[in-house]
Amino acid sequence: MPAQTSHKPPQRGLRADARENRDRILRAAREAFATQGIDVPVAAIARRAGVGVATLYRRFPTRDALVTEAxxxxxxxxxxxxxxxxxxxxxxxxxxxxxxxxxxxxxxxxxxxxxxxxxxxxxxxxxxxxxxxxxxxxxxxxxxxxxxxxxxxxxxxxxxxxxxxxxxxxxxxxxxxxxxxxxxxxxxxxxxxxxxxxxxxxxxxxxxxxxxx
Amino acid sequence: MPAQTSHKPPQRGLRADARENRDRILRAAREAFATQGIDVPVAAIARRAGVGVATLYRRFPTRDALVTEAxxxxxxxxxxxxxxxxxxxxxxxxxxxxxxxxxxxxxxxxxxxxxxxxxxxxxxxxxxxxxxxxxxxxxxxxxxxxxxxxxxxxxxxxxxxxxxxxxxxxxxxxxxxxxxxxxxxxxxxxxxxxxxxxxxxxxxxxxxxxxxx
DNA sequence: GGGTAAACGGACGCCCCTCTCCGTTTGAGC
DNA sequence: GCTCAAACGGAGAGGGGCGTCCGTTTACCC
The missing domain is CATH 1.10.357 (Tetracycline Repressor; domain 2)
Structure with a gap:
């Protein structure tokens, strides 16, 4: 098997806009979690990131996945x-x-x-x-x-x-x-x-x- | 003014069944809070106490009131x-x-x-x-x-x-x-x-x- | 025992949150 | 520039919790 390339798999092969959005979501999530606490609604994070909720869920299939990654x-x-x-x-x-x-x-x-x-x-x-x-x-x-x-x-x-x-x-x-x-x-x-x-x-x-x- | 009789006002003048229910609610609430944490739904407390939600809300107009009293x-x-x-x-x-x-x-x-x-x-x-x-x-x-x-x-x-x-x-x-x-x-x-x-x-x-x- | 106000309880309205569906837009390769 | 899969976003389904409404039951007093 190929050496697993660190633990950030789903970055490669994304379209440019998708990758950009993914980063913005993560940044927004980290800010929101840090200031408002871990219970901020997903919608608030999406809004802060300037994307729709669906976009967020496409990258992070569940709320927990986002928390983990963040x-x-x-x-x-x-x-x-x-x-x-x-x-x-x-x-x-x-x-x-x-x-x-x-x-x-x-x-x-x-x-x-x-x-x-x-x-x-x-x-x-x-x-x-x-x-x-x-x-x-x-x-x-x-x-x-x-x-x-x-x-x-x-x-x-x-x-x-x-x-x-x-x-x-x-x-x-x-x-x-x-x-x-x-x-x-x-x-x-x-x-x-x-x-x-x-x-x-x-x-x-x-x-x-x-x-x- | 009459000396305020401790800080448990709404015990007197209740009908017998009402007072009984009030006690059961408080007991149930304390048990539930102690074991499940403070976030247990009000409905769960009511069920545990064997009363309807309305009965609970009649004695403790808001969730916080119940927590406080408990x-x-x-x-x-x-x-x-x-x-x-x-x-x-x-x-x-x-x-x-x-x-x-x-x-x-x-x-x-x-x-x-x-x-x-x-x-x-x-x-x-x-x-x-x-x-x-x-x-x-x-x-x-x-x-x-x-x-x-x-x-x-x-x-x-x-x-x-x-x-x-x-x-x-x-x-x-x-x-x-x-x-x-x-x-x-x-x-x-x-x-x-x-x-x-x-x-x-x-x-x-x-x-x-x-x-x- | 009968009348009445107090007490009861479950169904329901409201709000918020998570996650999905689907019609529309857009980046990338030719 | 054209094509098309990939990506987008908003609307909405589903679920759960809080607090209320209202028709029914029950304790208390005479």
Whole structure:
């Protein structure tokens, strides 16, 4: 079989106007989701993009498909943030950076946050990205522990915990979202430090996939 | 004027069957909200209560009125938890108890949590309870600081921060909600301790009323 | 037990959202 | 420039939730 050309198949072979419209729809969707939340009617997105609803549905057969595609970019961004964190010679600093950046991404995009909280289209693409993210994260955590910076009883599910917590904060805090998110991250990162160790209750069994349960 | 007899006016003077039905509706609503979330259709609540929709709407003229009334009990419970915390001779322990208990209440009731996160009917009753809660909380915080247990740069908005964070966790963690909530509370309470002090970013301006912005 | 106002319940109107159908327009190759 | 498949867009079908109307039933009082 031919090497699968990235995960954006339906771009090639489209007529010029169709491709243009497809881009406008995606841009409009991202804007709408970010500002109005993930529940904006499809019609509103179409209007914002300057196309008819039928055009939108021709490219994205269902609402979920559009949501998925619209957030693929953000998801990719998350992964690259993680890569940067892994590249940092100081694993603790790398870990902190990842957490802070992702939290701020959530704070800046209401739709992205909601997508985390509510059930989400579990497309195949996402599963792949997610498992990559899980591996990278586990590696970063292991390194940070070995460096003696991250507490020993920390575990990967605690990252999910933090992300969910941040979802709540960013959904609820309105315009203060970014400030609140920063403060939450600071508090939690502080509690995660090894030198802050004090007994913890047993961990929740939260994988990254649990997020969309 | 006659002393206002608590804040449950429309109980007296109802016909026996009507009062019975009213209670069943409230019970059904609380169950439905707790298990299915705050978005259950009114019709489902009516069915569960064994009454027609019209009967429901006769007692609770709008959906929001029903939600408000259904959660009044929980809100009262929160306040009494706070009172208990205030009664503890050790203000830090009192503070921890309040936080942990309220977090677990949220974890146990999906609807209550959602009501925190999403916009909420700002009924007059609630404003009163809320300001009482704010005062009590501020007092508890002041005492805990004076006792040297709570960090000096902690501020009331951080309680809102914690509650919102817990909302996110409990909405997202499914059956692990209680476990996750406990762990989050432990982490944050730990970070709130005075002996854990490290510089924080500037606080978010979150009052309790901000929760429903 | 009989009269009456209160309470009941289901059917219905209204609105909004998702997705489809179909007649019209347009880009691309010759 | 001509042809035609590809793309377009608006109108509308289908479904669901909120709140109301109105004919029927029932508790309470005498």
């Amino acid at each position: 957030f693929a970019e953000q998801l990719g961004h998350c992964v690259s943030v993680l890569d940067e964190g892994l590249a940092d010679p100081d694993p603790w600093r790398g870990f902190c950076t990842v957490v802070e950046r992702v939290c701020l991404m959530q704070a800046a995009d209401r739709g992205f946050t909601q997508a985390f909280l509510t059930e989400f289209p579990d497309q195949a693409d996402f599963a792949r990205e997610r498992s990559r993210a899980e591996e990278g994260l586990a590696l970063l955590i292991r390194r940070a522990k070995e460096a003696g910076a991250l507490r020993q009883d920390f575990e990967p599910g605690d990252v999910t915990l933090l992300l969910l917590a941040n979802c709540g904060v960013t959904s609820g805090a309105g315009e203060e979202a970014a400030t609140a998110s920063r403060r939450l991250a600071a508090y939690l990162l502080h509690a995660f430090r090894a030198d802050a160790a004090a007994p913890l209750p047993r961990p929740a069994r939260l994988g990254l996939e649990r997020i969309h349960a | 959660f009044a009990e929980q809100l009262g419970h929160c306040v009494s938890v706070l009172d208990e915390g205030l009664a503890d001779p050790d203000p830090w322990r009192g503070f921890c108890t309040v936080v942990e208990r309220v977090c677990l209440m949220q974890a146990a009731d999906r609807g209550f949590t959602q009501a925190f996160l999403t916009e909420f009917p700002d009924q007059a009753d609630f404003a009163r309870e809320r300001s009482r809660a704010e005062e009590g909380l501020a007092l508890l915080i002041r005492r805990a600081k004076e006792a040297g247990a709570l960090r000096q740069d902690f501020e009331p908005g951080d309680v809102t921060l914690l509650l919102l964070a817990n909302c996110g966790v409990t909405s997202g963690a499914g059956e692990e909600a209680a476990t996750a909530s406990r762990r989050l509370a432990a982490y944050l309470l730990h970070a709130f301790r005075a002996d854990a002090a490290a510089p924080l970013p500037r606080p978010a301006r979150l009052g309790l009323e901000r929760i429903h912005a």
